[in-house]
Amino acid sequence: PKILVLHGPNLNLLGTREPEHYGSLTLADINARLQAIAAERGASLDYLQSNAEHVLIDRIHAARTDGTDYIIINPAAFTHTSVALRDALSAVEIPFIEVHLSNVHAREPFRHHSYFSDKAVGVICGLGADGYLYALEHALAKLAG
Numbered sequence: 001p002k003i004l005v006l007h008g009p010n011l012n013l014l015g016t017r018e019p020e021h022y023g024s025l026t027l028a029d030i031n032a033r034l035q036a037i038a039a040e041r042g043a044s045l046d047y048l049q050s051n052a053e054h055v056l057i058d059r060i061h062a063a064r065t066d067g068t069d070y071i072i073i074n075p076a077a078f079t080h081t082s083v084a085l086r087d088a089l090s091a092v093e094i095p096f097i098e099v100h101l102s103n104v105h106a107r108e109p110f111r112h113h114s115y116f117s118d119k120a121v122g123v124i125c126g127l128g129a130d131g132y133l134y135a136l137e138h139a140l141a142k143l144a145g
């Protein structure tokens with residue numbers, strides 16, 4: 001099984017960025033934990049962070065033909081703005097889980113709407129970096145049949 005983890009804009013600053021919302025782990029810490037768990041379970045895991053919408057879209061398009069079985073995505077601020085990223089995920093028809101570190105529903109009203117949630121298998125928010133681990137557990141369980 002092959003899993004793709006996508007991180008949207010500003011998540012490269014994790015660890016130093018508003019730790020009260022996003023925690024103290026860095027993105028490298030999170031990716032390393034995910035990759036170690038996937039490897040233990042015989043899965044391969046690729047990840048990408050980008051601040052650019054088109055880079056994320058192009059990676060989703062590539063996932064259609066590179067054998068990706070499942071996508072875990074934190075679209076970050078694009079959650080609330082990007083019809084294009086939503087359409088890319090719909091186009092490739094790969095199941096995905098939407099993850100947010102913070103509880104977006106406890107924050108500003110503009111964070112309450114997501115362009116992704118109605119297309120996602122599920123949504124995890126407010127559980128910090130652990131949310132990615134729970135998403136990975138779910139994907140691995142589903143892919144194991």
Ligand code: DQA
Pocket residue numbers: 009010011074075076077078079099100101102103104111
């Ligand atoms: C976020 C929540 C978004 O509202 C915000 O723009 C982010 C991160 C989260 O992980 O909590 O950049 O997706």
